[in-house]
Structures are given as C-alpha cells and as structure tokens.
Amino acid sequence: MPSTPAVEAERLHKRYRAKVAVEEISLSVGAGEIFGVLGRNGAGKTTTVEMIAGLRRPDRGTVRVLGLDVRRDRARLRQVLGVQLQDATLHHALTVTELVRLYATFYPDPVPAGELIESVSLTDSARTRFDNLSGGQQQRLSIALALIGRPRVVILDELTTGLDPEARRHMWATVEGLRESGVTVLLVSHAMEEVERLCDRVALLDAGRVVALDSPAGLVRRAGFAQRVTFRAASPVPEGLLEGLAEVERVRADGDRVTVEGKGDLLQAVSVALVRAGVVATETRSVQANLDDAFVALTGHRLDPEEESTR
Numbered sequence: 611m612p613s614t615p616a617v618e619a620e621r622l623h624k625r626y627r628a629k630v631a632v633e634e635i636s637l638s639v640g641a642g643e644i645f646g647v648l649g650r651n652g653a654g655k656t657t658t659v660e661m662i663a664g665l666r667r668p669d670r671g672t673v674r675v676l677g678l679d680v681r682r683d684r685a686r687l688r689q690v691l692g693v694q695l696q697d698a699t700l701h702h703a704l705t706v707t708e709l710v711r712l713y714a715t716f717y718p719d720p721v722p723a724g725e726l727i728e729s730v731s732l733t734d735s736a737r738t739r740f741d742n743l744s745g746g747q748q749q750r751l752s753i754a755l756a757l758i759g760r761p762r763v764v765i766l767d768e769l770t771t772g773l774d775p776e777a778r779r780h781m782w783a784t785v786e787g788l789r790e791s792g793v794t795v796l797l798v799s800h801a802m803e804e805v806e807r808l809c810d811r812v813a814l815l816d817a818g819r820v821v822a823l824d825s826p827a828g829l830v831r832r833a834g835f836a837q838r839v840t841f842r843a844a845s846p847v848p849e850g851l852l853e854g855l856a857e858v859e860r861v862r863a864d865g866d867r868v869t870v871e872g873k874g875d876l877l878q879a880v881s882v883a884l885v886r887a888g889v890v891a892t893e894t895r896s897v898q899a900n901l902d903d904a905f906v907a908l909t910g911h912r913l914d915p916e917e918e919s920t921r
C-alpha cells in the first residue's frame with residue numbers, strides 16, 4: 611500500500627440530537643482499492659461517507675482524502691473527489707446532455723460529454739429529461755456526474771438499490787472499469803452480493819462502529835463459517851464414512867436428510883465417498899458461507915432483517 615492512503619478517517623463520531631449515528635469509525639483506504647462499507651439500514655454508512663466527503667462535520671475525528679483535510683482544503687478536494695450520494699438533487703427539467711455540460715463547467719479538464727454519456731450507456735437517452743429517465747438510467751447518470759472531473763477517489767452510495775438485475779450488472783461493470791483505470795472507490799452498500807463481487811476490502815458497520823474489516827473472503831473465513839452440503843440418502847450412510855474425510859467438520863442427520871459442514875472441496879469429497887460406498891444421494895445442494903453468515907457471527911443479526919426469519 612502506498613505511503614499516503616487515498617482516504618484516512620480517524621475516530622469519527624457524529625450525533626444527531628439524541629441519536630448517535632456514528633460512535634467511532636476509523637478507516638484507511640489504499641490508492642486504487644475498491645473499498646466497501648457494508649451494514650444494515652441505519653448503521654451509519656451514509657453519515658460516515660458524508661463526513662469523508664466533507665459534506666458533514668464530524669463532532670470528533672479527522673478525515674484526509676489524498677492527504678487533503680476535507681474541511682479546510684475544500685477547493686482542492688473538489689478536483690480529486692467525485693461523490694454520488696443517495697437522493698442526489700439534480701435539476702430534473704434538464705436533459706442528460708444539458709446536465710453533463712452544466713457539471714463539466716465545474717472542472718478544468720472534464721471528460722467530454724459524449725464520451726462520458728457513452729461510458730454509462732446513456733447515448734440513446736442523451737436528449738431525455740432527467741425526470742423521464744428510468745431509475746437505473748438516473749443512477750447511471752449520477753455516477754457519470756461523479757466521474758466527470760476525472761476524480762482519483764469516488765464515493766458511491768447505494769449504487770444499485772432499486773435497480774433490476776440487468777441494470778445492476780451494468781453498474782457493476784462500470785465500477786470494475788474504474789478499478790482498471792486506477793480510481794479509488796468507496797462503495798456504500800447493504801447488498802452483500804455486490805460487495806462480495808466488487809470490493810477488495812470491506813468494513814462491516816453495525817450501530818456506528820466497524821465490527822470487522824478485511825477482504826470479503828477473509829471476513830467469511832474469520833467468521834469461522836463452513837460450507838454446507840445437504841442431501842437425501844436413499845440408503846443409510848455407513849457410520850464414520852463422512853466424518854473420516856479431511857474436508858468434513860460436522861455431520862448431522864435428520865431422517866434421510868443429511869447435512870455436512872466442512873471446508874475445501876466438500877461437495878466433491880462427499881460425493882465421491884458416497885459413490886464408493888454405494889449410497890445414492892438425491893437433492894444434493896452445496897451452499898457456501900457468505901458475508902451475511904459472517905455478519906450474523908459477528909453481530910448476532912442478519913444484514914437483511916427481512917431474511918431473519920427465513921434462514
């Protein structure tokens with residue numbers, strides 16, 4: 611990691627009247643990283659990135675972006691930092707091209723309008739008013755506007771909330787393109803799939819604190835979670851057969867339904883052992899532990915409260 615981090619936030623604290631939104635948060639993001647800030651609604655994600663962007667004053671703590679003090683060096687910050695926040699208030703009566711041209715006037719060397727619009731696949735809608743764009747198109751435009759000044763650091767808040775699967779994949783490709791051009795991305799999300807796919811490292815936030823910070827794979831590992839293979843056995847599984855495999859940590863049987871937890875290539879190990887023992891397995895499923903499982907291990911609750919009762 612280079613000596614000057616792209617983003618360095620130390621011991622941030624923010625209270626709104628009686629409500630402490632951010633208790634104490636410290637983050638250091640390396641240049642060129644895609645860094646995820648993941649947590650449930652209300653965990654303090656938006657407040658944190660607003661303080662990092664210099665848009666909200668922390669009650670305590672400091673923030674530097676590319677070595678700049680975000681409160682004191684605002685003019686210089688504006689030239690290196692692009693921000694796409696939730697509920698961006700844009701001029702709704704302007705067309706895509708008009709908005710891009712307006713924002714271009716804020717920067718010394720803006721990306722040419724046509725190129726920028728093309729990069730977020732809005733060329734066919736260039737003459738459409740903001741109001742008449744779909745949700746996904748509005749999101750893509752707000753990202754384009756965050757990128758117009760060729761920023762070296764970009765903050766994206768709830769990138770794909772409310773988008774359909776195709777628009778979401780499109781947005782992910784846009785972020786992957788940023789990685790290729792060396793831009794540092796701070797990505798706020800409560801969608802673990804998005805974070806797992808895009809981010810080099812992730813800070814898990816809960817109740818205004820960082821509860822864990824690691825690569826997505828590292829977080830899942832640190833939570834001590836296993837892969838699970840489940841199947842129905844047509845005949846009894848010989849005792850000790852699965853327990854003896856190096857990949858297996860735990861075996862549970864409930865009638866003919868067997869659940870095996872373990873590591874490595876568990877599915878293959880279990881399948882081969884069953885075939886060799888002449889046991890026919892049906893309805894075989896393999897599930898890998900994910901960030902949501904890690905979040906449960908660390909905080910005691912799921913990322914998506916609606917899923918709490920269904921898993």
Ligand SMILES: Nc1ncnc2c1ncn2[C@@H]1O[C@H](COP(=O)(O)OP(=O)(O)OP(=O)(O)O)[C@@H](O)[C@H]1O
Nearest residue numbers: 626629630631649650651652653654655656657658
């Ligand atoms: N301007 C405000 N005034 C009072 N309380 C606020 C304000 N902004 C946020 N809060 C509260 O502070 C807490 C953290 O909010 P914040 O928006 O930072 O969380 P978040 O993790 O980004 O959530 P979401 O995903 O819902 O945006 C929440 O309880 C929220 O209700």
